[in-house]
Amino acid sequence: MTDSSLPPPAAAEAYLALTRRRRLLGGVLLALFLASLVAGWRVVEERSAGGFLDGLPQLLDFPASLVAEAWERRADLPRLIWDHVPSLVETINIAAVATLAGALAGLVLSLLCTRGLAPWPGGIWIFRRLTDVLRAVPDVVIALVLIFVLGGGPVPAMIAIALHTAGALGKLFSEVTEAVDLRPVEGLASTGATWGQRMALAVVPQVAPNWLSYALLRFEINVRASAILGFVGAGGIGYDLRNAMTFGQGRFDVAAAIFLLLFVTIVAIDQTSARLRRRLVQGAVL
């Protein structure tokens, strides 16, 4: 049994020619990359006009006074932290609801834009662009628009984060779904199952661990996003933090308490979610 179509010297020469072409292309790309790197460096240097280096010594001023004031009034810290727990709960609630809503929308979007599974193959392009748009618009921008229309509060923040989450998870979910084994889907189709039944019973069991893992990762990100949205008037702990920081010198102990609370919470959520995700992907039962 022989599968060779070219005699060995010819095969070697052909491969060497291919290698030379690849190396040439690689070299050109590397040169272009280095050239743009140097050019970019020059532009940044001109634009910043030394501001970066001048500002560098002041970089630690704010954290220094924050720590100093917090230490001075350390007896008050537990009370201050306790005072802000309700707004922390609000922030986490915004993130949780937004993640849930966004994940459900992302689930539907991902199935609609996965080749081989989509019920309307013609619509794949449209649903893909829709997820692109949802993902491309930053949640802060959506939140600002919604706060302008609906007024401040947790609802605009929730909608903003949910829309962004739907776009991001739709993309991640569909990447998992593309690698799905189609044989069970065909098996169910042969029994006369509807599209919804095929997806729920043949696709979801295969992808559920990875989907859950991505959703948890998104929840981590959304807790941080929800805290930041408070800065633009969406309520929660971010709003408290902005107020505390505008109190200015002498009242930084409140800001320090909020920072501490936020930091501990985010680390706790990240650690828990990381552990859960590892177990999910390794296939362990929860």
Place this chain on the structure above:
Amino acid sequence: MLVIEDLTRQFGANRAVDRVSLALERPAMVGVIGRSGAGKSTLLRMINRLTQPTGGRILFESRDVTALRGAERRAWQAQCAMIFQQFNLVPRLDVVSNVLHGTLNRRGTLAALFSLWPEADIRRAVQILDRLGIAGHASKRAEALSGGQQQRVAIARALMQDPRIILADEPIASLDPMNAATVMDALRRIHEEDGRTVICNLHTLDTARAYCDRIVGMRDGRVVFDGTPEQLTRGVARDIYGADESFSEEATSTSIDRPPAVAALLREAEALG
């Protein structure tokens, strides 16, 4: 040449390999047979140092290779090439690149990162591919090849290492009978023409009989037979596979259509009938 002394591997409460001792004086083609879970893979993986033994040692030309660390250990791995059941190629890279991976132990990471292989190595890789009859696929991606072709690429990678020993872990278990015969023929030829030692895990008895000079039977981590194919009687085979009276050799196999082997089987069947 290769001496294994009391080699043991413990996984929790389970002893995958239990005080195995073997000695090879000169290059040979050795078949290791046994049921799945008998410890064949673990034994081969320990010789290559992919799995760390929990006891015993392996001597190659009186050097204790179980004690090697770091660069020395990797140099030993380059000398005893491994072939896997699932080929373990890089699917998205072309065939020649996969074969050139056999030289990684001699090359720096940076050169490998930019695929800066010496021209002489590329020519040798294509030559090896030609020897195995797949030079025509040189520039294709490994994933585009059939199972039998991929396994021959894996053998080419092993040969590129210019190893003293080739360890083949169930090399034909994922292949159809015709491709299995091609791969086993290639391994036998490499042993005969290059004088390299080939240690081959097989779960099919007839393949081991047809291709190997020496057969080692394992059961529950222990060596229960070590001898020539002629010494391997039906009773011994039954013991290795832990089967009862109804055991027949064909039951261990999907049967490779290799004339001598088939003839032997037929003869046996007639003798029984």
